[in-house]
Amino acid sequence: MTEVVDSDELLRRIQRARACAVEEEHRWRDRRATLGATDPDAAREAAVRAVTYETVLRVLDEILTPGRRAEQD
Numbered sequence: 001m002t003e004v005v006d007s008d009e010l011l012r013r014i015q016r017a018r019a020c021a022v023e024e025e026h027r028w029r030d031r032r033a034t035l036g037a038t039d040p041d042a043a044r045e046a047a048v049r050a051v052t053y054e055t056v057l058r059v060l061d062e063i064l065t066p067g068r069r070a071e072q073d
Contacts, residue, residue: 014063017060021060025053025057028047029046029050032050
């Protein structure tokens, strides 16, 4: 059975997802910096994951504030 949500709840869910993506992006960027010289393969994987979360943030930002990010870039 599918759950029906109103627009306010959908907005709250998107905002929570964005906050989570921000945290994850920071976590993976920090991990990449920590692993840099000691484990290049793990650092590379961390960098890929950080870019992935950055992409998710761009998408969520476009949903929340259409066109705003394009003005900043």
